[in-house]
Amino acid sequence: MGANWPEDWARLVNEYIDFEAAAGYPDEGPRMGGDGRPSEVGEFLTGGQKWHSPPKIRKLGKLGDKGSYTDNWWMWWQSLQPAEREVVEETGMMTMPMEMAWGKLTKMSGRNGFLQVMASLFWWGLEEFRDGHKDKSGWAAAVGDVEGILYGVLRSGEVQ
Template sequence: MISRLKRHPDAQECKRRALPGTAAGSGGSGRARPEEPALPPPPPGSSPPPLPPRNSPPPSPDSAPPSRARDSPPPPPPRESPPPLPPRGGDMHEWPEELRRAHAAFAMGIEWGKEWSELVTRYLEFEGACGYQEDGPRIGGEKKPEEVGKWISRGRKWFSPPRIANVGAVGEMGSYAENWWVWWRSLQPVERVLIEETGMMSFPAKLSWGKLTKLHGRNGFMQVMASLLWWGLAMKGDGEKTAWLEAVTDVECILTGVIQSGEAT
């Protein structure tokens, strides 16, 4: 069953991701590479197991525990389940039909990691803050990937995504990744700038959200979500996934900022 996620990255976290020295930029996003998790400390009052006494005789064959290898094979290691997508339910009865179809398609990425799950959560919260409207202003921007237009002209078939011939990398002219970032950057508040040292976009504390607060419904951020879904389905190898994760995280940061501003309408 799909459940809600616990944390909301705020603008300060997104800002830290974009500061010089926080991550090695790989294109044009705002996401730092996660640090290795620290090992948890031992529980209070615990002590290491005692060592056997000196010169103690080895255990006899009769007293030794039976070998697991003779009895049965060891159990397989537990399999980590994929992170959940947001719940089906709650306000879902208020959703427009297009949003229902989109949410069903987002589940195709259920094994892509928590970043995708968190983005889906934030996107649904944005649509909720705008009142779950069917339509809205058309998202513009420079060099919108041609796949978006083809998908719309063919009836917005969520489970028949357009074919991406060259996912490529950020900076590779003509690649989907490069075209996507050119488009996304053109939609940003004027205060966001590209940081040369990291190759990432800045995230100032104060941003003029402007038109981003009204990009609800089928003509707004839903098209950004669709473009990231296709990118995820087409990506191959760690390099392409890293660029995709940076895009996913940057979109989530922007949606979080719009929601927290209280200006989404």
């Protein structure tokens, strides 16, 4: 699953594997915040985490559709970012300054960290590719943003 998705996804998966390797592949780690997190992620975490049975996204929507998976995902992702990243009002996307204090993101390895973000993007991708949506730009933007952050965290040399 996901093997035939765009190259951006493969690059993100590789960055994630490199991040976990740099952290020493811990099982446990600090809990990632849940502010604004899509309800499907919380339900998965409290419902037994059956990886072979991903949750069905009830309302995929897009950025700006209040209550949609996409809008909630972006709110959650924004809540996890370094203070240097600012939301651009016109697009809802975030800036990517050259210098950032990576802080808590350097510690987000293990099952309680970036794995949640990766799983949530995977489920989003399943919806996009299963239903044959023509416009996958929202998902692609999220994949690219997470890849950029993981790249920055890895290059900072601060992974814990």
